[in-house]
Amino acid sequence: MNLLYEDKKQRLKEFLRVHRGAGIRLGKSTSNLFRDRNKIAAQRLDVRDFNTVLRVDVPGAFVEVEGMTPYFKLVDECLKQHVMPAVVPQLKSITIGGAAAGCGIESSSFRYGLVHETVQEMEILLGNGDTRLCTPDNEHCDLFHGFPNSYGTLGYALKLKVKVVPVKKYVKLTRIRHTDPTAYFAELSRQCGRRDVDFVDGVVFGRDNMVITLGQFSDKAPYVSDYTDKNIYYKSLRMRSEDYLTIEDYIWRWDTDWFWCSKNLFAQNPLIRRLYGKSRLNSITYTKIMRWNSRWRLMHYLNKLSGIHSESVIQDVEIPIERAPEFLAFYHEVIRFMPVWICPTRAYDGNAKFDLYRMDPLKLYVNFGFWDVIRGRKKLPPGYYNRQVEETTTALGGMKSLYSDSYFTRDQFWALYNKPAYERLKKKYDPDSVFKDLYRKCVLKE
Ligand SMILES: Cc1cc2nc3c(=O)[nH]c(=O)nc-3n(C[C@H](O)[C@H](O)[C@H](O)COP(=O)(O)OP(=O)(O)OC[C@H]3O[C@@H](n4cnc5c(N)ncnc54)[C@H](O)[C@@H]3O)c2cc1C
Numbered sequence: 001m002n003l004l005y006e007d008k009k010q011r012l013k014e015f016l017r018v019h020r021g022a023g024i025r026l027g028k029s030t031s032n033l034f035r036d037r038n039k040i041a042a043q044r045l046d047v048r049d050f051n052t053v054l055r056v057d058v059p060g061a062f063v064e065v066e067g068m069t070p071y072f073k074l075v076d077e078c079l080k081q082h083v084m085p086a087v088v089p090q091l092k093s094i095t096i097g098g099a100a101a102g103c104g105i106e107s108s109s110f111r112y113g114l115v116h117e118t119v120q121e122m123e124i125l126l127g128n129g130d131t132r133l134c135t136p137d138n139e140h141c142d143l144f145h146g147f148p149n150s151y152g153t154l155g156y157a158l159k160l161k162v163k164v165v166p167v168k169k170y171v172k173l174t175r176i177r178h179t180d181p182t183a184y185f186a187e188l189s190r191q192c193g194r195r196d197v198d199f200v201d202g203v204v205f206g207r208d209n210m211v212i213t214l215g216q217f218s219d220k221a222p223y224v225s226d227y228t229d230k231n232i233y234y235k236s237l238r239m240r241s242e243d244y245l246t247i248e249d250y251i252w253r254w255d256t257d258w259f260w261c262s263k264n265l266f267a268q269n270p271l272i273r274r275l276y277g278k279s280r281l282n283s284i285t286y287t288k289i290m291r292w293n294s295r296w297r298l299m300h301y302l303n304k305l306s307g308i309h310s311e312s313v314i315q316d317v318e319i320p321i322e323r324a325p326e327f328l329a330f331y332h333e334v335i336r337f338m339p340v341w342i343c344p345t346r347a348y349d350g351n352a353k354f355d356l357y358r359m360d361p362l363k364l365y366v367n368f369g370f371w372d373v374i375r376g377r378k379k380l381p382p383g384y385y386n387r388q389v390e391e392t393t394t395a396l397g398g399m400k401s402l403y404s405d406s407y408f409t410r411d412q413f414w415a416l417y418n419k420p421a422y423e424r425l426k427k428k429y430d431p432d433s434v435f436k437d438l439y440r441k442c443v444l445k446e
Helices: 003-018 071-080 096-101 141-146 181-192 233-239 247-251 261-265 270-276 283-296 298-305 321-334 384-395 410-417 419-429 438-442
Strands: 024-027 043-046 053-057 062-066 083-085 119-125 131-134 156-166 170-178 199-206 209-218 242-246 309-320 340-346 364-376
Touching: 003 043, 003 119, 003 156, 053 071, 062 071, 071 083, 071 096, 071 247, 096 156, 131 141, 141 419, 170 181, 170 247, 181 199, 181 209, 181 321, 181 340, 181 364, 199 233, 209 233, 242 247, 261 283, 261 364, 309 321, 309 384, 321 340, 321 364, 321 384, 384 410, 410 419, 410 438
Parallel strands: 024 043
Antiparallel strands: 053 062, 062 156, 083 156, 119 131, 119 156, 170 209, 170 242, 199 209, 199 340, 309 364, 340 364
């Protein structure tokens, strides 16, 4: 038992007992949430110090870690022991608890599933200050399986036990290019069946320009590339058919330029890039700038002055692979901005059912990640583009992450995210509604 952890937990318990009925919000210094919240009075539960890696157990193949530990710290500790968490979301400041509550994904998801599928045990703080130890098969297995996609509306994960896998020093990258979507997704599906591949993801650059990147652990590398400074990783995908990175650089390959979104903050202009400096080229810097912009609504006023209307379309959706060409066709017609991140994912344990994010365990899914702003002179109804993404995703049997804007009606939302299961969990674990309800939090932005 880690005494410090127990002491910190006690502090939170007391806080919740004192502030009972006040409305609670997580007090953290970073966030990767991309929906602005309406300002509502709430007490901040200060969890900033729940950021310790408690134990890396290599023979047991797990790590025990506090819930608000950012992945950059968790990965650092794990790599010292030559292991990594089985799935590491790409952005350094994403925390293990946030990724488990918000369905994190990465290029090892074709083998291990979403982040929550790599979690073996969680200690969850409830709104009344009690904690529950949840495993897939103990008396609180309902909370264990209902936690993914609950976004802090059932309780907060304070401590987790998570699967780790051995790593090698380098990752060899191999690229496969396609010009036809049907052939591209068929190839993706084939590659996901290989046992000798450790990572699979891809990028769509245009209607006839699609790339798959395969990653394989390697003890040796004839050379290593560096995309943490002058060179930009996503650009290399179009130029190199083969590449080598250190394992650490592979894990964070998307962080330096926030995939490609750093271009909106001018960080891909060589001169401005130099002004940022290597140490500030990362998602933590970019989210700070975006939050500042969102607070002062700078772009909003600039757009207004120039008569431009805009809508943020920042979404990750999972589509069954057999419907992926249809989703891409819709995307090319309606949303259009490029590139699009492609990441395959499949259930790790076909018998595990995660009630609030139901995916067919027998199917391979494709995550489409697209993050930009659509601008135009015509004033369109709010959520014009995002609603079409939601409708198409649902029609194709897919699921949409809830970390950014959502426009579902209550009925659409609850048909997708399993109202009966959520109500059962809410009644049992948060009967006094200390935390918001999922629809109010994720769609109404309360
Ligand atoms: C541009 C962009 C790209 C993204 N790409 C990816 C991606 O490729 N892969 C991926 O996995 N994710 C991606 N995300 C989404 C990200 O994983 C989720 O937003 C995740 O929930 C953020 O975790 P966080 O730790 O930063 O949590 P926060 O942003 O602080 O919180 C997110 C939500 O989770 C809840 N929460 C946080 N910690 C806990 C906890 N310990 N217990 C219970 N609830 C908690 C909060 O209440 C909040 O509702 C992306 C986001 C953006 C903006």
